[in-house]
Amino acid sequence: MLAEALIVLASAAGAAVAQAAGTDAWVGVRERVACIFGRGHASAAQVTLGRLDRTEAALDATEPEQADQLRARLEASWQARFEDLLESLNEADREVVAGQLQELVALGSRAAGGAFARDGGLTASGNVGIRAEGGSVAGGVIHGGIRMENPPQPGPVQS
Numbered sequence: 001m002l003a004e005a006l007i008v009l010a011s012a013a014g015a016a017v018a019q020a021a022g023t024d025a026w027v028g029v030r031e032r033v034a035c036i037f038g039r040g041h042a043s044a045a046q047v048t049l050g051r052l053d054r055t056e057a058a059l060d061a062t063e064p065e066q067a068d069q070l071r072a073r074l075e076a077s078w079q080a081r082f083e084d085l086l087e088s089l090n091e092a093d094r095e096v097v098a099g100q101l102q103e104l105v106a107l108g109s110r111a112a113g114g115a116f117a118r119d120g121g122l123t124a125s126g127n128v129g130i131r132a133e134g135g136s137v138a139g140g141v142i143h144g145g146i147r148m149e150n151p152p153q154p155g156p157v158q159s
Contacts, residue, residue, distance in 0.1 A: 006086050006098060013101045014079030016108020018071045021056045029107055030056075036100050037085060051081075 002010070020029035030052045038045025055074055062070045082101060086094055 010082035017078045018075040
C-alpha cells in the first residue's frame with residue numbers, strides 16, 4: 001500500500017494531466033508522462049501516448065457544460081494509473097518516479113495558470129503587498145500592475 005504522500009502526489013499528477021490537455025503545455029506534459037510510464041521501453045511509452053491522445057480527444061469532443069465532469073473522471077483515471085505505477089516499483093525507483101511526478105505537477109500547474117516558482121522562490125496568486133521601511137528597498141520581478149502608496153522621496157546625496 002502506498003504512503004499517503006504518494007497518493008496525494010498521484011492525485012496531483014492526475015490533475016496535472018487532465019488540466020494540461022488542450023493547453024499550450026500539453027505537448028510537454030504528454031512527453032513527460034510517456035517518459036515516466038515508458039521508463040526506457042518504447043512500447044510502454046507508445047501505449048501511454050495512445051492513452052494521452054484519447055484523453056485529449058475526449059476533452060476536445062466534450063460539450064463545455066460537461067467538460068468539468070469529464071475532466072474529474074480523467075483526473076481519477078490518471079491518478080489510478082500513477083498509483084499503480086508507484087506500487088509496482090521498488091523503493092529506489094519509486095523515489096525517482098516520485099521526483100518526476102513532482103516535476104509533472106509543477107509543469108501542469110503552469111499549464112493551468114497557477115503560480116509557479118523553483119526552489120527558493122515565492123509564488124502568489126492574487127494581490128501581494130511588499131513594503132520597505134526605514135530607508136530600505138523592496139524589489140522583485142513584477143508581472144502585472146503596480147501601485148505605490150506614499151512613495152519615498154529622494155533624500156540628500158551621500159558620499
